[in-house]
Amino acid sequence: MAYLNWSDDLETGIEMVDQDHRVLVDLLNQAHDCIGAGEETATLGSVLHALVDYTEYHFAREERLMQAARYPELPAHRELHQRLARQARDIRGRYAAQPDSVNAREVMEFLRTWLIDHILKQDFRYRPAVTAHPEAVRLASAITFDGNRPAAVNEDGPPVPEPVDFRAHSVLVVDDNPNFQIILRTILKGLGCPSVVLADSASAGLTALESHTPTLMLVDWRMDGMDGLGFVREARRRGIAVPIVMISGYSEPGFDKTAQAAGVDAFLEKPITARNLVDTVSRAVGPG
Ligand SMILES: [Fe+2]
Ligand SMILES: [Fe+2]
Structure with missing residues (x-):
């Protein structure tokens, strides 16, 4: 309740x-x-x-x-x-x-x-x-969720990309944690994303891809059954070329390279915030 x-x-x-x-x-x-x-x-x-x-x-x-x-x-x-x-x-x-x-x-x-x-x-x-x-x-x-951002200057870290316009994206979220699914959906909806499809496992995600091709995917790494890497490999094998952001709670040495080789474009660390979601997705989507 x-x-x-x-x-x-x-x-x-x-x-x-x-x-x-x-x-x-x-x-x-x-x-x-x-x-x-x-x-x-x-x-x-x-x-x-x-x-x-x-x-x-x-x-x-x-x-x-x-x-x-x-x-x-x-x-x-x-x-x-x-x-x-x-x-x-x-x-x-x-x-x-x-x-x-x-x-x-x-x-x-x-x-x-x-x-x-x-x-x-x-x-x-x-x-x-x-x-x-x-x-x-x-x-x-007219005020957007990621509005009032400071100028895109980040002297130490990687350059801050132009924020992506979420109103133009339909997103597939693959995550087996129901709480996390809802956090992501809430943030995405708040950013103006018109379509957010939730899948609670890699296999449910693959089934969703059969009837709907999103423009962006957010995929949890650790899941029961097939994990996030398995999902990404299979999606890429099927010719799905859209940007993929992998959500990881922690990283292991060498994991980034393995995930990138599998087809992951960017990583989102927990705890997530609206701001780091926008920045990470903007990096994954790239300019234009
Ligand atoms: Fe108020
Ligand atoms: Fe209020």
Whole structure:
């Protein structure tokens, strides 16, 4: 059963806002499931990253919306957003540094309370202003999930590629961890990806390829039965030439070369964030 059920009384009636709120509720449920299932640290870490990233994105959109609708209480609302974002970043930081120091259930309770409270008490207040300025929604919708990126400069590491436009991609995710599947789907949907197909094993992935050719594949390395490398080799043997990103929790010496020889274009390390997903996929897809 879901930890937090979406209900009609949470609907503001502003489609963009309701969509964002539903994604946040999904992520919260996901984090709760990870805790209940005693998931590996990297999975819960990835959910927390996705939660913080998506929260900041949603706040940016909402603030643009309120500004465009000339909502007079924007400064106070923005201050609340900043406080919540700081608290959420702090939790994520503490969890990354020392997972045991974070009482996961308390964190869930905190996140649930602020989400519900904030929607019902604060977000509903700007509704009349937005309804009176319908053009505000169009302006706020222009903010993308990976928006507000700093300039593409990375002095030490490899060059940061132009971010890929996920709205033009249909993605096949092959991963046997249901929590991870949903994190990836949530991030991809948040990035505007119109089609995300989930397969929970290599053989299910190969079956999916028979009826649908994606433009990008995200493949877990470690899976029961045929592993990710076996899947990639078989897909390449069938002539599927689309970019493939392999998700790996850790690396072994020489693994990169073996995987590249099998047909893998790039590697995504856990815990994943929206930002490292965008950067890795952009590298795999290449310019143009
Ligand atoms: Fe909101
Ligand atoms: Fe808000």
